Amino acid sequence: MGFFRHIIGGEIGEGETMEKFFHSDVRDVDIFEEFLRSDWQLFDCRVDGSSNQAIATNAIQAYYQKTQSLWGGYPQNYILAVRDKAPAGTSLAAIMEKLDHADEDEIIALVGYNDGGLISLSSKLWPPQQGAKSADWWTGKFAL
Numbered sequence: 001m002g003f004f005r006h007i008i009g010g011e012i013g014e015g016e017t018m019e020k021f022f023h024s025d026v027r028d029v030d031i032f033e034e035f036l037r038s039d040w041q042l043f044d045c046r047v048d049g050s051s052n053q054a055i056a057t058n059a060i061q062a063y064y065q066k067t068q069s070l071w072g073g074y075p076q077n078y079i080l081a082v083r084d085k086a087p088a089g090t091s092l093a094a095i096m097e098k099l100d101h102a103d104e105d106e107i108i109a110l111v112g113y114n115d116g117g118l119i120s121l122s123s124k125l126w127p128p129q130q131g132a133k134s135a136d137w138w139t140g141k142f143a144l
Helices: 026-036 059-067 092-100
Strands: 004-006 012-014 019-023 041-046 052-055 077-082 107-112 118-122
Touching (some): 026 059, 041 059, 059 077, 059 107, 059 118, 092 107
Antiparallel strands (some): 019 118, 077 107, 107 118
16 A cells, blocks of 8 residues: 555556655755765756756755745756766656656655745655655646
8 A cells, every 4th residue: 555656647556656755944955965965966957858967965955945936936947866877858757757666766856846945756765855744745747
């Protein structure tokens, strides 16, 4: 039963593995920065996948601050953290699909929430997500 998750369209299916958490406190962001500081590469990616660029971990804090002014709008970019190299397709929809159906990948996506804060997406639970609020309600439909 633990393998049943809500997927993008709101249906329930078996085998989806994407973890989703909401981080609304600046301390949560600090924990992510510290965790991703070693052994991870970060990319600022357009939601539509049209571009991505390598960034430093301190960009997470700046991205978090920008979410405070989304005022119900959707972000045009997100942060992708990988341990190896960025996957060929970096649209948020492609990353979400990959995370939904993989349990081995070392990928974390940080997406700005439209009322401020970050949604972290991954295929497994990482230390900065432990104790965070579940975001199983978040669908990411704007990325499709």
